[in-house]
Amino acid sequence: MKTSSTIFRSFLFGGALLLSLGIFSPSSLCAQADSSKTERFILPLVYYTPETTWSFGAAGVITFPLDSISPRSQVQLGAAYTLNNQLLFYLPFQLYTKGDQLRFTGELGYYRYNYFFYGVGNEFEDYEGETYGVNYPRVRLNILQRIGKYQLAGVRYAWDQWEVYDQQEGGLLLQEGVIGNEASTYSAIGPIWQWDSRDHLFFPTKGWWAEAALLTNNEFLGATQNFVKWTIDVRKYWSHKENHVWASQLYLEGNSSTPSFNQLALLGGTRLLRGYYEGRYRDRQLAATQLEYRFPIKGRFGAVAFGGIGSVIDEWQNWEADYLRYALGAGIRFTLLPKDKIRLRLDYGIGPNTSAFYLTVGEAF
Template sequence: MVLKAQSPQPQNDTIKNLKVNVLPVVFYLPETGLGYGVLGLSTFRMPGEEVTTRPSSVQLGLTFTTKKQFLLFVPYELYFDEEKWRLRGELGYYKYFYNYFGRGINSDAENEETYTADFPRFRLAAYREILPRFSIGLGYEFDGYHVLEPEPGGLLDNSNEIGKEGGTISNIGLLALYDTRDNIFFPTKGWYLEGSFYKGATWLGADFGYTKFEFDARYFKKIKEKQVLAANLFFGTRSNNTPFQDLNYLGTKRTRGFDNRRFLDNTELSLTTEYRFPIWKRFNGAFFGSASTVSPSIGDVFSTTYRGAVGGGLRYVINKEEGTRLRVDYGHSGQGGQFYFTINEAF
């Protein structure tokens, strides 16, 4: 379903080019039972912004399951003052199950167990452009893990993991961003380089005083008409006193093809490449491959085992003007395979 509200002569004090897309979601997993909900995306331009600037966007994910689990997440990215200001983050509430296999790239799949977490989430990153396409900013992260239920007597319950009894993550951070992409939803050329450093803020209610650093590098190049090569290099590391909920792990959108949180540890290094191509009218396709690892420390990341994954998928363009699309992917690794159904590209 697509709703469109656009005035022929938009005023500077009103939202412009508002488009809303809403889709039903139905799935079944043994851990959740039947799940159902909605997935939505709205794109628009803030009051005073020209139609030639990048669009702001707000997504919505709302899911219920027959086993009384609940997901609500609202990621957002807003642009102001001719793109000189950018706000990005998420509002959410999660009552859901998560996997735990133990730590390390060689953790045993037979150790798999699940735990239930119940927590609100808030993310906010505010960037100000100080040079063309280069911005600096401040960030804040909050997760309130007040209810955490590991399997009694299980691997997690008997571990020394920090945060296994719950607690509050409350981090403040410094951010730097260089972004020359031609489109934020479907880039065909340009760079996206972001570095961030976060530290637990006990004066803001944090129960964990850890630090973390991340560097996210993406490159996009058009090779033929509507054909794009994309690459994503990610490096992230945490201090030893990090709660296990916020450790680096494989199974994200960067590393499709692994069970969520299949391999988890302090440090991650991953490289994903993707070939994106048109198929027919609004339908597009992609093939991707990745190599990635996690390790206890930065030094170990260059000498440890790397895990590979490959896959492909379909995209359906729901908004030709902005480039927004639905994405269905299947990724396969030595650990098995996973399907992904969501909005917009993985990176």
């Protein structure tokens, strides 16, 4: 059921988008768009959510070439402070160099934030969720070397150090068997392989992108649990006419042994099955697929329609059709940086007894 605070947040996100487009009109971007070296965009943020109350901050995007023949690199930077004394700082990056023979991608971040927890598995369908606080720094780093026309291979390192606080007394999070409900360290490394035949990095209209990764989280690396996480992510793009794009995605994730609750596979969020809170359903295994249609409206404005299905389960052999979740939605796009086709997106997703708005930079997949 949609709460009044969720409804208010929805109006506020829409207002934030309109305000940003009013402040940063297309004419104000012309100087950056004509630059042969660097483009940038800065967006003030003011929003309200049930977890944070009022939040204030800013987000920015900068793109630039590292050499004359590589794709343009991108760095995003965001920071926000909430009236609940929460802090978010994140810096995702995509760096391309040596004629696109070498890629560095990942994220640096620090978060002092509140999240919702709905239990592990599919047994808490009607549970409204409980909040908890968490304080953690984050590192994600991928180093990829090209090994063929479309293939890249390399290594991924991931690290989070969670300190959990303000758990609800008598709630699901403090139940016996929920690993990491007070603290945990995720420190994992392993090989990754990618296939990339897209015609554009930030707004592809044709081609494939696929990734397979196998990460070992081990006490030898400073982790608090031993387990292995594998992921397979396959995306296909095709276009029947200019700027009318179909995008599809298949995502699979599996975890062995006993990961901490925050490292389980999470359904929902800004990228996977929009309409569900990220982590509304979580378990050791996940399978999801989604389809999106992207089309222009006028000038810098565009729109999308999307849908997806997915589920989580403890073991693949225990999967049941009753655990399948679905969501549908639509969104508005505004091109921030025309040269790089980087777009601001406002999405609204809806599923059975759930809905959510998302305001962020870049396509969902």
